[in-house]
Amino acid sequence: xxxxxxxxxxxxxxxxxxxxxxxxxxxxxxxxxxxxxxxxxxxxxxxxxxxxxxxxxxxxxxxxxxxxxxxxxxxxxxxxxxxxxxxxxxxxxxxxxxxxxxxxxxxxxxxxxxxxxxxxxxxxxxxxxxxxxxxxxxxxxxxxxxxxxxxxxxxxxxxxxxxxxxxxxxxxxxxxxxxxxxxxxxxxxxxxxxxxxxxxxxxxxxxxxxxxx
Numbered sequence: 513x514x515x516x517x518x519x520x521x522x523x524x525x526x527x528x529x530x531x532x533x534x535x536x537x538x539x540x541x542x543x544x545x546x547x548x549x550x551x552x553x554x555x556x557x558x559x560x561x562x563x564x565x566x567x568x569x570x571x572x573x574x575x576x577x578x579x580x581x582x583x584x585x586x587x588x589x590x591x592x593x594x595x596x597x598x599x600x601x602x603x604x605x606x607x608x609x610x611x612x613x614x615x616x617x618x619x620x621x622x623x624x625x626x627x628x629x630x631x632x633x634x635x636x637x638x639x640x641x642x643x644x645x646x647x648x649x650x651x652x653x654x655x656x657x658x659x660x661x662x663x664x665x666x667x668x669x670x671x672x673x674x675x676x677x678x679x680x681x682x683x684x685x686x687x688x689x690x691x692x693x694x695x696x697x698x699x700x701x702x703x704x705x706x707x708x709x710x711x712x713x714x715x716x717x718x719x720x721x722x723x724x725x
Contacts, residue, residue: 574620574621574655576658576662578621579621579655579658579659579662580662582621582622582625582659583625583659583662583663585625586625586628586629591629591632591633592633598633601629601633602630602633602634605626605627605629605630606626606627606630608623608626609623609624609625609626609627609630609648609652610623612626613648613649613652617651620649620651620652620655621655623652624652624653624655624656624659625659627644627648627652627656628656628659628660631644631656631660644656
């Protein structure tokens with residue numbers, strides 16, 4: 513018998529042995545479950561313990577109150593007023609948001625807050641929303657739109673951003689922002705499909721170059 517044939521035979525025998533052991537264990541488990549009350553109690557306790565561990569490992573739900581608290585924290589660190597400082601601030605926030613978005617659901621809120629801070633200073637917010645919708649993970653993008661919904665005043669968003677959104681959606685200055693309409697407008701608007709960190713700097717040139725206005 514060749515070496516390859518012996519190897520195949522050994523693998524086959526090992527596989528049959530393992531399968532037989534699994535079948536025997538399954539039969540024993542089923543017998544104990546049906547006939548041993550103490551065994552059933554242990555199973556229930558183990559299940560409760562496993563369920564509790566799973567519940568503790570999951571991040572807490574992100575409620576409206578949690579989002580509002582995050583927005584209040586953001587207001588303690590106001591965005592720079594100078595156009596020259598806004599572009600590096602924007603790039604820094606987007607970079608942080610992209611990194612946090614890769615670290616799991618427990619950091620989705622912090623990632624969304626970074627993207628939201630970037631949105632606050634970007635000169636063409638509607639364009640950036642389109643880019644977000646195409647490149648930011650959906651749960652995080654939804655958090656960003658919730659933040660917009662909860663924080664729509666001109667003071668908190670910045671006059672340029674608030675007015676730009678109002679014009680883009682056909683809203684008056686006091687109409688507020690309807691998130692469903694905003695997402696529909698974002699989906700219909702043409703834009704680049706690259707990630708936020710690769711957004712063109714032309715809009716920053718419009719802010720810093722008076723001749724472009």
